[in-house]
Amino acid sequence: MKRIGIYLRVSTEEQARIQDGSLVSQRQRLIEYVDGQNRRDSSWGVIVDFYCDDKSAKDMNRPEFQRLLTDIKLGRINLILSTELSRLSRSLKDFCEVWDLFKKHDTGFITLREQFDTTTAAGEMMVFNLMNFAQYERKQTAERISANWAARAKRGLWNGGSIPLGFDRNPKSPGELLPNETEAKTVTEIFKTFLEVGSVRETCREMSRRGVFSKRYTNKHGIEKGGGHFTVPSLFRILTNRAYIGLREINKSKNEVEVVPASWSAIVDKKLFEKVQKKLAANKNKHKPDEWKKYPYPLTERLVCGECGKKLGGKSAHGKNRKHHYYAHPRQLHSDGVSQHKRCRVETVRAERMEDILIKSIKDLLQTPDLIERWLEVYATSNHSEIPALEGRIKTIESEIEQKKRRSQNLVTRVSELPPEVPADGFYSQIQELNKKVVEFENLRKDLLSKSTSLKGQAIDKMGLIEKLRSTISRLEETPTENRRPLYSNLIEFAEIHPTKIRVGLKAPTLPPTQYKATGTDSSTGNPKNSKFSDCEPRNLSLATRGGSTTVTIGARGGT
Structure with a gap:
């Protein structure tokens, strides 16, 4: 049957x-x-x-x-x-x-x-x-x-998507938009406010202070959307949207932008719109001498917040006499003027200062060879003690895998013996759940085996590490800032920023397994300084293996 x-x-x-x-x-x-x-x-x-x-x-x-x-x-x-x-x-x-x-x-x-x-x-x-x-x-x-x-787009018709603030869909003609008088006043207010305050971010904050929110609408599934605070990108899209002056842009995705008359009427005065475009263009190049326009941010992808774990990206701000460069949280780059997140204690770090701190930490490390020796002993001892625990977990997981495979096979056998009129839905759901668990345990087993193999086979080459540090410092001092990123990437796995310290992970060369013998005992170093912008002191070393390459983690004190 x-x-x-x-x-x-x-x-x-x-x-x-x-x-x-x-x-x-x-x-x-x-x-x-x-x-x-x-x-x-x-x-x-x-x-x-x-x-x-x-x-x-x-x-x-x-x-x-x-x-x-x-x-x-x-x-x-x-x-x-x-x-x-x-x-x-x-x-x-x-x-x-x-x-x-x-x-x-x-x-x-x-x-x-x-x-x-x-x-x-x-x-x-x-x-x-x-x-x-x-x-x-x-x-x-x-x-x-x-x-x-x-x-349709060339005829100026609307092809669907989110309706811009200030318009409603025409129920009689889906390709046309109808002005929403209340929202149209809000759009005009946004344009005028931008000209008054002079920046998109300040306009965003001003709208939040006035209680002006984004467009609220109900989607095709009957779910209410929108009605939140404006963000800098969303407000920028409003200020540059030609739909407000009765024009339609087509072929934007192909970089062959063509502007045609839209099938709806304008709700923003054309002169007001053009003033805003001129102001936006002026802001883009305001107070930007050639030497200010770009900063290479050589520590991009290396800096990590020690509280939230997010990577810090490049950001800049203008002072009275110069431009300041920072590494900042991603949310700082897209602020909506109103805090919607739990803020970390370290929001930004000065770019040049951060780079100076790292270089000074590495120089201090080179001047303390005994400290490096003690750290390597701690690393070897900690690795030696981890291996038995890892092997025990691997055996437990292998036992779980075999047990679940047997249970799954038993259920399959029972299903095959059921009469056709007896439903087997319950058995199938159990089989699927068991198979899912087996896959999860197999993946975990692979990860643990990889870690165990890495701990057994890799020991840090002390002389190789010292030579790598010395060579990198020498090259960093000779290399212009815009060319330093590959040097940092080759040496630094991460730099974790905390309010009173910086943990730096170094990519250390390793010895062949035959040259390695785990010896040594734990040790500690002196007390760190606690003052803002104080000199860096290596501290609290831990060593870990990441993805087959050994990462040496040092702690450096310094203000951010």
């Missing part, structure tokens, strides 16, 4: 919600087909489950389709019914993969429209020919839609 899975599909959620729509019709036709076959042969087949998707068949990223494939692998079904081939897939590449899976698990499929017999070579050939036509049809449809959208 065939174990049948019925696959139903429509292209959108809206189609799926229609009563007596396509899904209902597909289901009815397929059930009638099974009933007809069973009238001719009472043991022909039984419907095991229905799989209903509301997504396009352009790829396999469909939840119910993935569940169908899982049930095929588990042996739960061996025949798939669908009304037509395009319900399963419109991609030839995807269908080839699925077809291989069907053959591997002795699974056939029947489509009502085409009446394919996949057990013959001729039937298989016809399936692939039709798949070629289905894919061709999908691509043609996409091309027609793209051409139609381009033509």
